[in-house]
Amino acid sequence: MSITKNIIYALTTAIGLMTAASCIDEEPYVNTPEGNFEALWKLIDERYCFFEYKEKKLGIDWDSIHDEYKRRITPKMDNYQLFEVCCDMLSELKDGHVNLSAAFDIGREWSYYEPYPENFDQQIQQNYLGTDYKIASGLKYKILDDNIGYVYCESFNDAIGDGNLSYMLDALSTCIGLIVDIRNNGGGRISTAHQLASRFTNEKKLIGYMSHKTGKGHYDLSDPEPVYLEPSDGIRWQKNAVVLTNRRCFSAANDFVKCMKTCPNVTILGDYTGGGSGMPFTQEIPCGWSVRYSAVIIYDKDMNHTEFGIEPDIKAGMEEEDMRKGKDTIIEKAREFLKEEASKNNCQDTSVVKRQSKTNCNI
Numbered sequence: 001m002s003i004t005k006n007i008i009y010a011l012t013t014a015i016g017l018m019t020a021a022s023c024i025d026e027e028p029y030v031n032t033p034e035g036n037f038e039a040l041w042k043l044i045d046e047r048y049c050f051f052e053y054k055e056k057k058l059g060i061d062w063d064s065i066h067d068e069y070k071r072r073i074t075p076k077m078d079n080y081q082l083f084e085v086c087c088d089m090l091s092e093l094k095d096g097h098v099n100l101s102a103a104f105d106i107g108r109e110w111s112y113y114e115p116y117p118e119n120f121d122q123q124i125q126q127n128y129l130g131t132d133y134k135i136a137s138g139l140k141y142k143i144l145d146d147n148i149g150y151v152y153c154e155s156f157n158d159a160i161g162d163g164n165l166s167y168m169l170d171a172l173s174t175c176i177g178l179i180v181d182i183r184n185n186g187g188g189r190i191s192t193a194h195q196l197a198s199r200f201t202n203e204k205k206l207i208g209y210m211s212h213k214t215g216k217g218h219y220d221l222s223d224p225e226p227v228y229l230e231p232s233d234g235i236r237w238q239k240n241a242v243v244l245t246n247r248r249c250f251s252a253a254n255d256f257v258k259c260m261k262t263c264p265n266v267t268i269l270g271d272y273t274g275g276g277s278g279m280p281f282t283q284e285i286p287c288g289w290s291v292r293y294s295a296v297i298i299y300d301k302d303m304n305h306t307e308f309g310i311e312p313d314i315k316a317g318m319e320e321e322d323m324r325k326g327k328d329t330i331i332e333k334a335r336e337f338l339k340e341e342a343s344k345n346n347c348q349d350t351s352v353v354k355r356q357s358k359t360n361c362n363i
Contacts, residue, residue: 031286033082037073039285040086040100041066044093049211049278049297051218053305054093062218065092079287083107086289095307096250097280101290112274112309113247119271119318120183120246124328125152134171136164141172148338149175150331153196156188156252160195166234169199177338178237179331180260181244187251187276197259198232200241205229205262209303210279212296224299229259238265240341242334245270245312257310258300267337270316270330272309 029039045062054060069089073082083100087107090098100107128150133142137160141151149172172178180196197207209224243260245268254273260266278294285291300306314337322329 029286033073033075033077036082036285036287036289037070037086040291041069041089043283043285043291044090044098044293045218046216047213047281047283047295048093048098048293049213049221049295050093050095050307052221053297053307054095055218057308058094060092065089080104083289095278095294096274096276097278097292097294099292101292112250112276116247116271117317118184118246118248119330120248121318121323121328124323124326125181125331127326128328128331134168136168137161139164139168141168143172143175144335146335146339147174147176148335149178150181151179152181154182154185156185156190156192156196156256159189159192162195162232162234165196165199165232169235169237173235175239176342177239178241179244179334179338180241181331182249182253182256183244183246183270183330184248185250185253185256186248187253190252190255190279193252193256194229194259195232197229197256197263199234199236200260200263200266201229201231202236202238202264203231205259206301207259207262208301209299210296211299221297224303227298229262240265240267240338240345242267242269242338244330244334245273245310246330247271247274247309250274251276254306254310255298258298258306261310261313262301267314268310268312269314269334269337270312272311273306275307275309277306 029035051060051062069085072085079102083102083105087100090100090107091109094109094111096109096112098109128144129140129142129152133140138155138158139151139153139160141149144150151168205228206226207229208227210227211221211224214220214222243257243266245257249257250273254276257268257273261268277298279296279298280292281295282290282292297305314333316330316333319329322332
């Protein structure tokens, strides 16, 4: 099943389940501290998709969590106190896609990156980009002085034009290797992440599976449906590429790494990604607060969860000595790796693949 059809199918099924649940045998909750707490707990209980995995991984017992936090609910507590209790309860799931939004605050679960080194410094990065870098659909790119291409993708929130990608890769085609830096990319549209990844494969690739909630039980999930990455019709990169990652690579950025690990000549370098492999949905509780939660599970090609991140092929972190010199250790390691690979392969050609009628040719 194609990426778009699979996502639409999951969305339609999940929305249908929500609609049915809201119309049939739905327990009414009143707009009181207790009513809102119970509505929130029940919504997650019936519609959150990762309970089986989180029970095994973290030992989560959602019934016990209910009892623990219910003791903190009192009839006369104000909205700020209620919000704090509810956010504390949701944080037990360790899911960056699960949060509560009120007019006065947004609950956050950022444990996927907060305890870890950032492994990125924007000021040091500027030493590599300079001021003469080019921009294509939000992608910043430049040819470094050792003839290695450098592309920085800070977000997948917006679509990337196919023409922009082709122009960029054509401009970088003389390089001996390519660095795609997605550090601190918090995600956005999965379709945009796949659009960029499609420039690194010449054949259709199985990139994972998708499973959605089919009922109110913790284990009520559909059979996993395969998801494929189709090669782009535009210019595609043929040489070695390195993707730079850190713990702040989340959601669609995590999915991009999952895709790129299936592509030939691609190496992941840096730190674990932050994870976030659930597709989020949003609903409201009686007081009008918005609740976001993971409702669809996305696995990798081997049916592994990537909810808590993806391990890099080469582990690397920023070193203080390099930082004092204005150097980015992770970028430097990627450059060394690409130069070594180019030397092994005697990679001095400028070939990329570009669509020509119904066949592909090198240019």
